[in-house]
Amino acid sequence: MYIKYAIVMFVLCFPPISSTQLGWYFFGSEVGINIGMVVGVISVSVAAYLMYILGWRDADDDE
Template sequence: MKRPKYPYRIAIIMLLLTAVPIGATQLGWHLYGKQVGFDYGMIAGTFAVILAGYLMYEKGWRNEDEDED
């Protein structure tokens, strides 16, 4: 599978690192209460950081200079 262009990769990583933890926190808070929502946000944030690190370092998404169109 071909990698997205560099600006799209950065946007995907930013969305992953912000929307996932915030969304999990809000959903958990609404459904189960304040403490459970906070816990859900922390767990989702941990997985989001792991996935972003994998994409950036193992898949090479942080390298801009390899893009040749």
Template sequence: MKKPPYEYRIGLIMILLTAVPIGATQLGWYLYGKQVGFDFGMIAGIFSVILAGYLMYQKGWRDEDED
């Protein structure tokens, strides 16, 4: 599978690192209360950072395109 353009890769990583933990926190807070919402946000944040690190270092998403 071909890598998306550099600008899209950075945007996807930014969304991954912000929207996922914030969304999990808000959803957990709304459904289960404050403490569970924070826990959901922390767990989602851990997985988001792991996935972003994998994409950046193992898949080479941090390198700019050489055209």
């Protein structure tokens, strides 16, 4: 269960922050923030898919 939480935390934190920083560095502040917001929406969608569709938020009583 803890590995699943770590994966979701990684998906929610690493891609938006790193894409914002890289976009800011290469394209300027306004474009970098926009890139970060787009990647953030995608990250939240992936995390929601993992949590709700695949059932990662349910307790694993069988394991």
